[in-house]
Amino acid sequence: MELYGKYVRCSAKIMAFLADLVLFCTMAVVAVSVLGRVFFSTPVAGLTDIVSIFNALAVAFAVSVTEQLRKHIRVDFVREYLPPKIGKVVFIIMMTMAAVTLAVITWRFFLYIGNTYSYHSRTWIMGIPHWPAVVCLSIGLLNYLVVMIYNFIDSLQHWGEKKSGPSEDDWKGA
Numbered sequence: 001m002e003l004y005g006k007y008v009r010c011s012a013k014i015m016a017f018l019a020d021l022v023l024f025c026t027m028a029v030v031a032v033s034v035l036g037r038v039f040f041s042t043p044v045a046g047l048t049d050i051v052s053i054f055n056a057l058a059v060a061f062a063v064s065v066t067e068q069l070r071k072h073i074r075v076d077f078v079r080e081y082l083p084p085k086i087g088k089v090v091f092i093i094m095m096t097m098a099a100v101t102l103a104v105i106t107w108r109f110f111l112y113i114g115n116t117y118s119y120h121s122r123t124w125i126m127g128i129p130h131w132p133a134v135v136c137l138s139i140g141l142l143n144y145l146v147v148m149i150y151n152f153i154d155s156l157q158h159w160g161e162k163k164s165g166p167s168e169d170d171w172k173g174a
Contacts, residue, residue, distance in 0.1 A: 001153070008150045011143050012068035019061035026054040046126030053123070053133045060140030067147045088159055095152045102145050109138040 030051065033044035044050070066072055079087040115121070117131040 001157075004150055005154070008068060008147050012065045012147060015061045015140065015143055016065045019058050019065065022054050022058045022061060026051055026058070029054070046123070046128070049123040049126045049128055053128065057133060057136050057140075060137045060144075063140065064144040064147045067144055067151060070151060084160065088156075091155070095148075095155075099145065099148055099152065102141070102148060106138065106141040106145050109134065109141055113138060 029044060029047065033047045037043040079090055082090060113131055113134050116129070116134050121130040122128060123130070
């Protein structure tokens with residue numbers, strides 16, 4: 001389990017770096033477009049396409065980091081008022097449903113790669129192929145699924161302890 005945990009932490013850091021990189025690129029493209037429009041009356045062509053793809057990629061890369069840090073919004077107030085054993089059963093059912101749903105979505109995204117490639121799907125303005133972005137989205141979703149399963153197993157192993165997950169200080173120090 002510890003090796004799996006090291007993989008989860010390492011992959012989440014890689015995804016965080018990629019999300020940061022994509023956000024920086026988004027900022028740079030928008031800044032260049034604004035400066036080009038102001039000073040040269042020529043904004044970046046297809047800015048909407050570029051920013052839309054970059055934003056989707058940023059979310060896909062960042063979602064596993066959020067899960068690894070256990071910062072997603074959870075509605076635990078119902079479980080808090082249930083007896084511990086029933087609360088654990090409710091938790092298992094909820095997390096299983098979430099993992100199965102995410103697994104189906106991830107699987108469908110991997111199938112969608114083939115569709116976007118074979119049908120030459122492109123953006124409307126610039127004609128940027130969709131399939132590279134869909135590959136990145138699929139990888140981000142797969143990593144999110146792996147992190148979710150790890151957190152699920154870890155939560156079950158530490159059930160009843162007052163562990164809320166890794167702190168942000170743990171994240172920075174590792």
